[in-house]
Amino acid sequence: MVVETKEIIKVGIADLKFAKSPEILRTSGLGSCVGVVVYDLSMKIAGMSHVMLPSSSLSKRSDLNQLKYADTAVPLLIDTLIKEGARKYALKAKIAGGAQMFSFSSSNDMLRVGKRNEEAVKVILDQYRVPIISEDVGGNSGRTIEFSLETGMLQVRTVNLGEKQI
Amino acid sequence: MSFIESLTAYQLDTLKEVGNIGSGNAATSLSALLNQKVDMTVPAVRIVDFDQMMDLVGGPDTLIVSVYLRIQGDAPGNMFFVLSPSEAETFVREMTGIDSFTVDTPPLDEMGLSALQELGNILAGSYLSALSDFINVLLQPSVPLLHIDMAGAILTQGLMELSQESDYAIIIDTIINEQDNENDPIKGHFFLLPDPESFPKIFDRLGVED
Numbered sequence: 302m303v304v305e306t307k308e309i310i311k312v313g314i315a316d317l318k319f320a321k322s323p324e325i326l327r328t329s330g331l332g333s334c335v336g337v338v339v340y341d342l343s344m345k346i347a348g349m350s351h352v353m354l355p356s357s358s359l360s361k362r363s364d365l366n367q368l369k370y371a372d373t374a375v376p377l378l379i380d381t382l383i384k385e386g387a388r389k390y391a392l393k394a395k396i397a398g399g400a401q402m403f404s405f406s407s408s409n410d411m412l413r414v415g416k417r418n419e420e421a422v423k424v425i426l427d428q429y430r431v432p433i434i435s436e437d438v439g440g441n442s443g444r445t446i447e448f449s450l451e452t453g454m455l456q457v458r459t460v461n462l463g464e465k466q467i
Numbered sequence: 468m469s470f471i472e473s474l475t476a477y478q479l480d481t482l483k484e485v486g487n488i489g490s491g492n493a494a495t496s497l498s499a500l501l502n503q504k505v506d507m508t509v510p511a512v513r514i515v516d517f518d519q520m521m522d523l524v525g526g527p528d529t530l531i532v533s534v535y536l537r538i539q540g541d542a543p544g545n546m547f548f549v550l551s552p553s554e555a556e557t558f559v560r561e562m563t564g565i566d567s568f569t570v571d572t573p574p575l576d577e578m579g580l581s582a583l584q585e586l587g588n589i590l591a592g593s594y595l596s597a598l599s600d601f602i603n604v605l606l607q608p609s610v611p612l613l614h615i616d617m618a619g620a621i622l623t624q625g626l627m628e629l630s631q632e633s634d635y636a637i638i639i640d641t642i643i644n645e646q647d648n649e650n651d652p653i654k655g656h657f658f659l660l661p662d663p664e665s666f667p668k669i670f671d672r673l674g675v676e677d
Contacts, residue, residue: 314517314527314623315634330527330619333627353517353623359631366634402624403535403612414627443620445528460530460571460616 309447312336312349315369317378319348319385322450329445331398333415335371335422335438338395338448338455339378339431341387347450348382350374354414355421371421379429392431395455395467396422397446399438415439435467474637474666479512481675482639485598486510490641490657492597493590497643497655500589501561506644513638517626520636524549524656527619532570534587535612535625538595541604542668544661545625546595548587552615554655555583562586570615584613594657602672628662636660 312318312328320326322345328336331351340347350368357370367373383389399419419438426433435455437444442459449456454466487510498505513523521527532555534548550558552570559568559579568579588611599606614621629636639659661669 314521314619315630316518330521330617330623332617332620332623334619334623353630354627369630369634400620402614402616402620443528443617445617458528 310349312351314351315353315366315374317348317350317368317374319346319381320448320450321346324450326448326450327446331444331446332400332402333398333418335396335398335415335418336444336446337375337378337422337426338446339375339382339392339426340394340448340450340453341382341391342393342450342453343391344387345450346382346385346387347448348378349448350378352418352422355417371418371425375422375425376429379431392429394426394431394433395435395448396426396433397437397444397455397457397467400440400442400444402441402443404441437465437467474514478666478670478675481670481673482512482637483510485602485669486512486639486641486657486659488601489594489598489639489659490643493594493657494643496589496593497586500586508642508644510639510641513640514635515638516635517623517630520622520626520638521619523638523640523658524618524622525551527617529618530571530615531618531621532583533614533616533621534584534591535614535621536587536591536595537609538606539609540599540607542602542606542661542665543628544659544665545628546591546608546660547622547625547656547658548591549618549656549658550583555615558586559583575615580613584611587611587613590655590657594659602669604668604672622658625658625660629660632663637666 309325326349328351335352337350352371399415437457445458447456458464494505494507532550536546538544562582641657
């Protein structure tokens with residue numbers, strides 16, 4: 302029996318990583334954060350971003366971490382993929398996350414950050430004309446996602462709602 | 468340079484004392500609640516990036532039971548009381564006598580969940596009231612929220628305020644232990660995450676210079 306081990310590339314919080322087939326991209330414990338996968342399946346390359354906040358205008362410092370914000374991380378993700386040989390017209394996206402973990406009846410805007418992250422990611426993807434093939438967003442559960450370049454499927458795992466492929 | 472990167476050793480020691488006083492009081496409450504001896508570790512003040520914070524409780528997709536309180540008032544911040552699922556189950560069984568209580572097969576027992584929430588409420592409340600007396604600031608905890616989910620999904624919510632300013636969090640971390648129960652002792656992590664603007668206030672009240 303041939304045991305094939307596929308390398309799993311872990312994407313941390315406010316992080317961005319790239320992979321070539323047959324590697325697998327994984328990010329764990331998405332709550333209000335959004336996991337964005339952009340890929341060119343025929344070229345077998347993909348990138349995954351773990352976005353924490355919607356807009357870099359929220360940053361209170363000048364040397365901001367580009368990987369943390371939807372409006373800086375997603376462009377970086379797409380530009381780097383193109384530099385690595387992906388074809389812009391072939392790029393597709395899948396997204397997951399953006400849950401509302403805490404239900405407060407508070408005026409604090411940060412508590413609906415999940416929805417705002419999701420919206421911000423969609424706006425940027427639309428600006429770059431990258432179609433969203435599938436999504437699993439909202440709700441109030443944490444998600445762990447894995448993207449396989451061999452199948453183009455995104456596996457979404459939750460604690461109480463099981464697993465699904467999107 | 469962000470505020471967090473410029474903290475002095477003396478300021479960190481002060482924060483450690485803050486954790487000591489809060490969790491000492493909470494340990495006393497837990498001891499009264501369980502009618503058992505309770506130990507606590509010397510608090511650690513950790514400056515961690517977001518991934519490291521998840522690793523403190525076993526990694527971002529580890530299932531945790533968490534009671535979260537938003538602290539409002541003079542020194543706002545976030546507070547988590549974190550238990551592992553088996554610790555939470557042990558606690559509920561000891562408190563309520565519901566031996567079948569589990570946190571991983573829904574539907575979960577309402578009474579058990581309520582007991583967990585109350586545990587978080589009592590412990591966090593005694594932590595904060597000691598703190599409030601010590602640094603002489605008004606701290607108003609929100610209603611506690613109970614979550615059973617992945618560590619990453621829950622704890623990042625407490626990082627939202629500070630993540631706008633920094634890629635690091637200051638965590639005042641204490642572990643309290645139930646002493647006598649050798650089979651499955653209850654251990655709990657307290658994470659106190661003051662908002663960035665709260666630190667100068669805490670240091671000022673305690674007379675700590677830069």
